[in-house]
Amino acid sequence: MVKITINGRQVEAKENAKVLEVCRTNNFIIETVCAHESVSPYGNCRMCVVEITTKDGKNRVVPSCISKVEEGLDVKTNSEKVIAERKLSIQKLMARAPKSEVIKELAKKYGVDSTPLPLEDHQNCVLCSLCTRVCAEVVGVNAISKINRSTDPGALPYTVNFDACIACGSCAEICPTGAISLEDKDDTRTMAWPYQKHDFKMTKCKTCSRFYAPTKQLEYISGKSGQPMEFFAKCIDDR
Template sequence: MVTLTIDGREIQAEEGKVILEVARENDIYIPSLCYHEEVASYGACRLCLVEVASRGRKRLVTSCLYPVEEGLVVETSTPRVDSVRQMVMKLLLARCPDSRVVQDLAHRLGVDKTDFELEEGNYKCVLCGLCARVCEEIVGVSAISLVNRGVNRQVATPFYAFSEACIGCGSCAYVCPTGAISVKDVRDTRVITMPHVTMKFKLKRCRTCGSYWAPERQLEYVAKAAGLAADAFDNCPDCRD
């Protein structure tokens, strides 16, 4: 265990954890759009910046990447921190002016409008990378990824077309903080809509109750990975013995 100070509070934390994780465990608010405890930290949104004092000097660091250490002093809101966060929010408002999540977070951070020219298009994607990281690290298929650089950076499938690697699980939509990716089941079809492509997947029909309950691709993937028989998912969860 190490002892550190966050906003004047002395806190004990497990060595190896990052500042953002420890802050959340102690009900200390630090804004973030790209952090999720189940995947590797990425530091994309820069909203979780904090000011740390260590070994006699102060600096700004991303709290989702910076590990706690003995004697570390952390301030979650200082003039420097607030200024950078507000600049980031103005950029996000220019990119995603119609995103309710971005609007609400901007208001909480004291930003009600952007000084930058609004980007063309109705964007909701904030390029947090959560969808791509979950697809790679948790699901294990890497059906989507972040491509291009600078202003052309975006989340996409290969060649902006149906991804043969995608199993239709919808994990990307589940972790998306702004709703840029959506999942909808329409009778026997799952429809996943992303900014640049819409993909459709056939749903498995339960042989007992007849309901459509999961993408066939997803069930085949799980059965193969777990070494289960081909008929392991013939029944939906409600109809299994």
């Protein structure tokens, strides 16, 4: 364990723990866009910046999600330098997703009303990569990637491989701005990512006749778990 100070309060932290994680465990609120406890940190949105001073006096502003604690570290989560840097981060996010209500709300909170940066507008995508990380690290499918990613307006921020995608919806669930959506209607799940859309067939429960899950997702789970597909002929409630 190491001892660090956050906003004047001394706390203990596990060696090599990330500063963001330790701040949150100790109830210091830091808003983030690209961080999520289910996936590896990325350090992209830079909303989680904090000011740190090491034991030997080195002072800098760093993204807390990728910075490790060390003995004697002094952390400030809301200093003037931190707020100034977060405002710049918000301007970058505003340029990437000028119509996003989530980003507009964040900007309002920090008193940022415009951005000097050229607008990119990827249909609310802020390029945080939470979708690619959840798909690769949690689902284990790697169906969404940065291949062909471009910052040009109208270009694909991420490319979805529809053959690989199992329509599980995890990317829609984790997307911080609602740029990815899904809709279930009758026997079809429609998934929409910025500039891309695809329909997936759903499986009908033999007992209650409800279309309860995408067939590709059930096939994937069947392959992973070794349960035969007949097992998935009924929904969870009717098994």
